[in-house]
Amino acid sequence: xxxxxxxxxxxxxxxxxxxxxxxxxxxxxxxxxxxxxxxxxxxxxxxxxxxxxxxxxxxxxxxxxxxxxxxxxxxxxxxxxxxxxxxxxxxxxxxxxxxxxxxxxxxxxxxxxxxxxxxxxxxxxxxxxxxxxxxxxxxxxxxxxxxxxxxxxxxxxxxxxxxxxxxxxxxxxxxxxxxxxxxxxxxxxxxxxxxxxxxxxxxxxxxxxxxxxxxxxxxxxxxxxxxxxxxxxxxxxxxxxxxxxxxxxxxxxxxxxxxxxxxxxxxxxxxxxxxx
Amino acid sequence: xxxxxxxxxxxxxxxxxxxxxxxxxxxxxxxxxxxxxxxxxxxxxxxxxxxxxxxxxxxxxxxxxxxxxxxxxxxxxxxxxxxxxxxxxxxxxxxxxxxxxxxxxxxxxxxxxxxxxxxxxxxxxxxxxxxxxxxxxxxxxxxxxxxxxxxxxxxxxxxxxxxxxxxxxxxxxxxxxxxxxxxxxxxxxxxxxxxxxxxxxxxxxxxxxxxxxxxxxxxxxxxxxxxxxxxxxxxxxxxxxxxxxxxxxxxxxxxxxxxxxxxxxxxxxxxxxxxxxxxxxxxxxxxxxxxxxxxxxxxxxxxxxxxxxxxxxxxxxxxxxxxxxxxxxxxxxxxxxxxxxxxxxxxxxxxxxxxxxxxxxxxxxxxxxxxxxxxxxxxxxxxxxxxxxxx
Ligand SMILES: Cc1ncc(C[n+]2csc(CCOP(=O)(O)OP(=O)(O)O)c2C)c(N)n1
Numbered sequence: 001x002x003x004x005x006x007x008x009x010x011x012x013x014x015x016x017x018x019x020x021x022x023x024x025x026x027x028x029x030x031x032x033x034x035x036x037x038x039x040x041x042x043x044x045x046x047x048x049x050x051x052x053x054x055x056x057x058x059x060x061x062x063x064x065x066x067x068x069x070x071x072x073x074x075x076x077x078x079x080x081x082x083x084x085x086x087x088x089x090x091x092x093x094x095x096x097x098x099x100x101x102x103x104x105x106x107x108x109x110x111x112x113x114x115x116x117x118x119x120x121x122x123x124x125x126x127x128x129x130x131x132x133x134x135x136x137x138x139x140x141x142x143x144x145x146x147x148x149x150x151x152x153x154x155x156x157x158x159x160x161x162x163x164x165x166x167x168x169x170x171x172x173x174x175x176x177x178x179x180x181x182x183x184x185x186x187x188x189x190x191x192x193x194x195x196x197x198x199x200x201x202x203x204x205x206x207x208x209x210x211x212x213x214x215x216x217x218x219x220x221x222x223x224x225x226x227x228x229x230x231x232x233x234x235x236x237x238x239x240x241x242x243x244x245x246x247x248x249x250x251x252x253x254x255x256x257x258x259x260x261x262x263x264x265x266x267x268x269x270x271x272x273x274x275x276x
Numbered sequence: 277x278x279x280x281x282x283x284x285x286x287x288x289x290x291x292x293x294x295x296x297x298x299x300x301x302x303x304x305x306x307x308x309x310x311x312x313x314x315x316x317x318x319x320x321x322x323x324x325x326x327x328x329x330x331x332x333x334x335x336x337x338x339x340x341x342x343x344x345x346x347x348x349x350x351x352x353x354x355x356x357x358x359x360x361x362x363x364x365x366x367x368x369x370x371x372x373x374x375x376x377x378x379x380x381x382x383x384x385x386x387x388x389x390x391x392x393x394x395x396x397x398x399x400x401x402x403x404x405x406x407x408x409x410x411x412x413x414x415x416x417x418x419x420x421x422x423x424x425x426x427x428x429x430x431x432x433x434x435x436x437x438x439x440x441x442x443x444x445x446x447x448x449x450x451x452x453x454x455x456x457x458x459x460x461x462x463x464x465x466x467x468x469x470x471x472x473x474x475x476x477x478x479x480x481x482x483x484x485x486x487x488x489x490x491x492x493x494x495x496x497x498x499x500x501x502x503x504x505x506x507x508x509x510x511x512x513x514x515x516x517x518x519x520x521x522x523x524x525x526x527x528x529x530x531x532x533x534x535x536x537x538x539x540x541x542x543x544x545x546x547x548x549x550x551x552x553x554x555x556x557x558x559x560x561x562x563x564x565x566x567x568x569x570x571x572x573x574x575x576x577x578x579x580x581x582x583x584x585x586x587x588x589x590x591x592x593x594x595x596x597x598x599x600x601x602x603x604x605x606x607x608x609x610x611x612x613x614x615x616x617x618x619x620x621x622x623x624x625x626x627x628x629x630x631x632x633x634x635x636x637x638x639x640x641x642x643x644x645x646x647x648x649x650x651x652x653x654x655x656x657x658x659x660x661x662x663x664x665x666x667x
Contacts, residue, residue, distance in 0.1 A: 018529055048514050064518060064529065069511040071361065072520035073354065074384050080351035084358025084366070085511060087342045088316055092362070092512045110354075113347040266342065273337035274290065 012037045012047075014067050022061050026220030028179035028205030032126055033062055035182055036095075039190040050093050051085055053078045055107060057099035058132040058207075076107025079114045082121050090120075090263045093193060100127040101139040104160050108140070115169035115198050119262040122192045122199045125162055128207035136210030147214040162202040167255045172197025174255040178204040178227040181251060188253070197261045204231070204249065290338040296473045301439040301465040302327035302369075304472055305395060306335060308443030309367050311480050314393070315341035316366040318355035320348050320374060323407040324463040325397040328369035349374035353381040356392050360385075361519060363510025365447055369395035372405060372414055375421070382456055383422030384521045386544070389454035389498070389508070391485055393446045398462040398574075400652045409652030410463035412574055415629040418458045419603045425541065427548040429453070429555060430603040432460045434577040436470035442600060448483040449555055453547055454505050460602065462625070464575035464654050488515060498540065499526040504547030548604055556606035559598040562588060566595025567618045568664050571610065571634055573599040576623050576655050583660035594664050605633045614641040619667045623647040623655050643667075 009015065023029050040050065050068040054060040056075035063070035069092070073081045078096045086094045103111050103125045114121060130148060131137040138148040140160045148155060163176040173195040177185040185203060192199035206212060206223035217223050232245060234252035292307065299307070306328050309317070317332040319325075329345065336343040342359075346352040349370050356366040370378065375396040385392055400406025401413050414421075418430045429449050433442045439461065446457040488495045488507040497517045499506050509515030522530040523537045531537065548555065561584055563569060568587070572580035577598040587594035597613060599606060614620060620642055622631035631646040638644055647663050649655050 047516060048512060051511055064520070067516060069516050070518045071358075071511075072518070072522065074380055074521060077350060077354045077381065080346065080354025081358035081361075083344070083346075083351070084316065084318065084355035084360070085362045086358075087344060087355070088359035088362035088364040088366075089510075089512050109347055110351050113351070266337070270337040270340060273334070 008037055008041060012040070012066050014065055018064050021065055023058060024209050026206070026208060027058070028128065028203075028207070029059060029062060029126060031179040031182055032097075032124065032185070032203050032205060033065070035185040036124065036189055037066070038186045039193060042186070042190050043193055045093055049091065050095065051082070052095050052097070053082050053085070054097045055099070055102040056133070057102050059097050059099040059102065059126045060133075062097050076102050076105070077110060078102070079107065079110045079121065079123065083114065083119055086119055086121055086263070087266075095122045095124065095193060097124045097126065099132065100125065100129065100141040100162065101131045104140045104162060104165070112165070112169040115166050115171040115200065117262055118170065118172055118198045118259055120196050120198070122189075122195075123201070124189060124192075125200065125202045126205045127162055127202055128205045128211060130207050130211035132207045132210050136214060148211075163200065163250075163254050166200040166202070171200045171255060172257055172259050172261070173199035173253070175200070175253045176202045176204070176249065176251050178231055178251060179206060180224045180227040181231065184251070191253070195256070197259055290335075292474045294474065294476045296471060298469050299436055299472045300327060300467060300469050301433070301436050301461060302397065302467070303331050304436045304439035305369070305443045305459070305461065306331035307474055308440035309393065309447065310335055310339060310341070311440070311474070311477070311482075312365065312444040312447035313482055313484065314365045314367050314447060315339065316356065316359035316364045317341070317368065318344045318346050318352040318359070318366070319368050319370065320346055320352050322371045322374050324399055324466045325369045325371045325395065327466070328395060328397075349377040350381060353378045353385075353392075353394065357381060357385050357388070357390050360390050360392050361511050363513070365391070365451070367393040367395065369397065371397050371399050371407075372401045373403070375414060375417065379421040383424060383426065385456040386422065386426040386428060387521045388519050389506070390456070391450040391454055392456050393443070393450055393459060394456055395459045395461060397466045398460055400650075406652040408463065410575055410625060410654055411650070411652065412460075412462060412576070412625040412629070413650070414460065415602060415626065418460055427455065427545050428603060429455055429457045429548070429601070430460060431457060431557070431600055432573040432602055433465055434574050434598065435465065436468065436472050438600070439465065440472065440474070444480055444482070445557070448481065451483050451485040452505070453551055453555070454485065454508060455548070460574065462574050492516070496526045497528045498524060500539065500543050504543045504550060552604060555601060555604060556609065557600035558606050558609045559600060561596040561598070563595035563597065563613055565593055566613070566616070567593040568595070568667055569613050569617045569620050570594065570596045570660060570664070571599065571620055571622045571630070572596065572624075573602060573630065576625060579655050579657045580623060580660050582657035583664060586657060586661045587664045592664060599630065602630060605637070607637045610634060611637050611641065614638060617642055619643040619645060621645045621647060621660070621663050621667070623660050623663065625649055625655060
């Protein structure tokens with residue numbers, strides 16, 4: 001097992017170039033990166049065929065560390081760059097990692113439109129319920145009533161449920177995982193990349209420094225346990241009484257549909273345009 | 277006949293080269309882009325630029341390119357930069373409000389040295405302003421709109437034929453120097469129709485970015501060389517590297533080392549300075565013995581051309597410098613003429629944006645007069661002629 005991990009590390013990390021990384025000890029981002037690498041390994045994709053793009057934030061630093069075609073774009077706009085790359089070279093597997101603020105505040109419009117458009121991209125959204133990089137300000141997923149550095153008296157805005165938002169916006173594949181359920185996360189990311197069409201994997205993650213600390217959530221291990229205790233698998237959720245679910249969230253696959261995808265449809269547009 | 281051959285035959289039908297059309301400036305821009313090798317366009321509708329998007333949506337699939345209508349102008353330029361990073365020449369087109377939204381990603385293109393062409397068909401501003409009237413209020417925004425010190429190339433067009441040829445030039449400079457190139461058009465040029473014969477393919481000079489010829493493990497995407505323009509590997513061709521809007525070292529990784537940052541920034545300016553000879557484009561009319569020189573660009577240059585001819589017919593020694601390149605400002609050409617003439621007149625549809633540049637380079641050589649209109653109306657030949665007569 002250890003040797004397998006070491007092998008993956010050597011194969012995929014730019015370890016001699018760009019470490020140590022910028023993340024705080026215990027940050028969930030490392031678990032997400034591990035799951036991503038294991039998913040890529042299982043998919044047996046060539047490194048040259050992978051584009052790994054990000055926006056700005058702690059999550060945005062992730063591509064720096066891995067040996068793919070990597071792109072660190074502007075805050076909230078990673079999906080737009082990914083759209084251009086995929087359309088220019090459809091053979092590339094384009095995977096985008098974003099933070100919750102990145103994807104649903106400044107990049108919210110791009111996010112819903114990417115889902116609606118159904119271009120074959122995979123979006124991994126690390127939801128730590130806070131703006132990590134800038135110092136713990138409230139994000140669109142900060143819970144109602146929570147403390148943040150811009151809601152020092154309590155957050156009076158209501159939180160987005162990212163995965164449900166993606167389903168409503170029309171994404172082909174939508175899943176939610178957590179950094180506690182790491183083995184499941186590998187599989188969700190793998191399925192998302194396999195899916196032809198727009199895929200979203202929301203990952204509940206701990207920012208014990210900016211979110212947990214101010215909200216008495218404890219150390220990283222305690223926060224991970226919180227995810228364990230509050231996650232309900234999609235199948236179990238429907239059989240439980242609704243009032244037992246009020247502080248819970250669903251994990252697993254929320255949508256998996258086959259819809260015409262943009263690249264295929266555009267091929268037909270080209271055919272049509274050239275016909276006469 | 278195999279599938280590829282049939283496809284090739286079909287495409288041939290959509291070659292417009294050598295054929296004559298009655299074209300709008302906007303349409304000619306789309307054709308110029310295609311002739312330059314542009315195969316990706318992303319845009320968002322806005323008057324008076326929408327016809328560029330519309331024509332691209334029709335024409336690009338015919339030549340196996342891709343058009344996409346994005347959710348706004350921020351995403352349009354994002355997609356354009358993405359496509360260019362993947363090796364496809366790309367363009368977007370907009371007008372004032374959209375150009376404002378593009379500023380952040382324009383800086384990203386500067387920082388990552390990603391070639392792309394951004395067209396701004398200027399209309400009256402600020403804000404929603406005058407959607408269907410011409411203006412030249414975005415000249416300094418095109419130069420300085422994105423934050424941070426950065427070099428950028430800004431070109432302008434004054435006729436349908438320039439809409440075609442200068443768009444080709446924009447792509448060529450963008451590819452050669454790895455910079456975004458902004459092309460400023462305006463409502464009058466964009467919507468005027470003129471007959472125009474699309475040049476044959478062999479008469480159009482097309483430049484492509486230089487790709488690396490070293491093995492991937494030797495490739496440093498931002499390494500300096502004599503031109504100051506590193507070769508650019510398209511994503512997916514084996515040259516895996518990192519691209520970031522953070523200040524970066526020669527390999528593309530974030531750095532905070534002052535020596536690396538200084539070297540990077542200096543190279544950005546040096547590569548453009550090295551290219552002044554081909555980047556700074558001007559057109560001259562009867563300047564040899566001119567005592568009064570009009571300096572104009574865009575649709576105003578058309579009026580100026582006429583005004584200069586009128587002045588000449590009255591025996592006034594007038595001449596015109598049409599600035600095709602606005603930035604880097606063609607200082608040498610302008611200063612050389614300033615040495616010989618009595619006065620310079622700078623008519624503009626703004627309160628004096630290029631006239632500031634003209635005054636900046638003047639250093640007491642001549643008198644500089646400005647003539648401005650900001651009411652949404654084109655400056656007429658007569659108005660410029662009268663200004664010439666006053667001197
Ligand atoms: C246009 C713009 N506005 C603001 C910022 C500052 N900024 C950097 S990261 C960030 C928030 C990051 O939070 P999130 O997306 O949740 O990611 P995390 O850091 O938690 O991974 C902000 C607001 C920026 N870089 N660009």
